[in-house]
Amino acid sequence: DAGVTQSPTHLIKTRGQQVTLRCSPKSGHDTVSWYQQALGQGPQFIFQYYEEEERQRGNFPDRFSGHQYPNYSSELNVNALLLGDSALYLCASSEIGGSAREKLFFGSGTQLSVL
Amino acid sequence: AQSVSQHNHHVILSEAASLELGCNYSYGGTVNLFWYVQYPGQHLQLLLKYFSGDPLVKGIKGFEAEFIKSKFSFNLRKPSVQWSDTAEYFCAVNARNTNAGKSTFGDGTTLTVKP
Numbered sequence: 001d002a003g004v005t006q007s008p009t010h011l012i013k014t015r016g017q018q019v020t021l022r023c024s025p026k027s028g029h030d031t032v033s034w035y036q037q038a039l040g041q042g043p044q045f046i047f048q049y050y051e052e053e054e055r056q057r058g059n060f061p062d063r064f065s066g067h068q069y070p071n072y073s074s075e076l077n078v079n080a081l082l083l084g085d086s087a088l089y090l091c092a093s094s095e096i097g098g099s100a101r102e103k104l105f106f107g108s109g110t111q112l113s114v115l
Numbered sequence: 116a117q118s119v120s121q122h123n124h125h126v127i128l129s130e131a132a133s134l135e136l137g138c139n140y141s142y143g144g145t146v147n148l149f150w151y152v153q154y155p156g157q158h159l160q161l162l163l164k165y166f167s168g169d170p171l172v173k174g175i176k177g178f179e180a181e182f183i184k185s186k187f188s189f190n191l192r193k194p195s196v197q198w199s200d201t202a203e204y205f206c207a208v209n210a211r212n213t214n215a216g217k218s219t220f221g222d223g224t225t226l227t228v229k230p
Contacts, residue, residue, distance in 0.1 A: 004158075033216035042119070042205050042220030043159070056217045090159070094216055104215045106151075106159040 004107035006091050012113045013081050021076040021110045025093030031055075032074040033104065034066060035090040043090055049074050050096055078112075086114045117142040119206050121221035128196050129229050136191040136224050138206035145211035148189040149218065150180055154202045162204070165189065166211075176200070198230045 005024045013019050025032050031050045035043035045058035049068035068074045072093075078085055088111050092104040118141045128134060140146065150162040163174025170182040180191045189206060203225050207218040 031216055035220075040222065042121075042207075042222045043218075045217050045219070048216040056213065058217070092159075092216065103161055103164070104159075104218070108158045 004091055004093050004105050006089075006107035006110050008110060009108070010111045010113075012115060014115050015081055015083060017081050017114075018077065018079045019081060019112060021078075021089050021091075021112070022073065023076070023091030023093075023107060024073045025091075026105045029093035029095055029105065030072050031094045031096045032068060032072065033092045033094070034074070034076045035092065036060075037088040037090055037109070039087070046076070081114045083114050086112060088112075117146075117208055117210070117219040119208055119219050119221035121204075121206055121224050123224045124222070125225045125227070127227045127229065130198055131195050132228075134191070134193040134196045134200070134226070136204055136206075136226070138189045138191065138221060140187050140189065140206075140208045140219075142187075142208060142210065146208045147211060147215070148180075148182060149207040149209075149215070150174065150178070150189075150191050151205045151207060151220075152202050153205070153223075159205065162191070196226075196228050198228050200226060201228045202226055 007022045033048040034046040037043045047057040052068045063079045065077045088109040090109045091107045120139045122137045148165040151159045152162045153159045165172045173179045203223045205223045206221040209218045
């Protein structure tokens with residue numbers, strides 16, 4: 001049973017560029033949440049997707065956008081990259097209903113470096 | 116807005132020592148509480164969770180946590196640590212009327228257990 005998979009594992013971009021990160025949720029999960037983890041800090045919630053729509057959003061600018069496909073996989077897009085966007089981006093999946101809704105399964109993350 | 120404070124950034128213990136990691140949160144409503152662990156080279160995974168009922172909850176690998184509502188605390192404990200407990204530990208909280216996808220994390224505590 002595959003867990004949460006993210007690609008790529010590492011990425012180097014320059015300021016002003018755009019980036020797309022990808023996530024496949026754990027089998028049986030339909031909800032995907034994205035987090036940003038800066039060095040030495042805890043994960044910070046970016047947004048959550050369910051039924052191909054953004055359901056909840058954290059305090060991130062509109063440069064951060066996403067998408068969810070019918071197979072529940074998701075993308076995180078960041079436009080006009082800033083040096084401060086350098087971080088580990090984590091994807092977490094969960095079921096929307098039942099007790100399992102409270103359990104998040106995390107991927108290993110994509111390390112983004114902006115130069 | 117929610118916030119989580121983990122006061123110990125780095126804890127170093129010898130094997131068999133007892134562990135207590137502090138976690139305090141700030142939020143005006145009812146919350147769900149979590150501890151996640153990240154072992155070296157692995158992804159974040161749930162250690163234990165509290166939703167309601169008995170404020171003393173037990174998780175995997177002998178860990179437990181106690182919710183003290185009056186102190187807004189959810190401290191993690193283990194009577195006797197092992198070298199394999201070396202990891203980073205994150206406390207997280209979310210509002211009772213949301214799901215775990217939108218969680219607020221602390222900045223983590225790195226635990227090093229010396230053999």
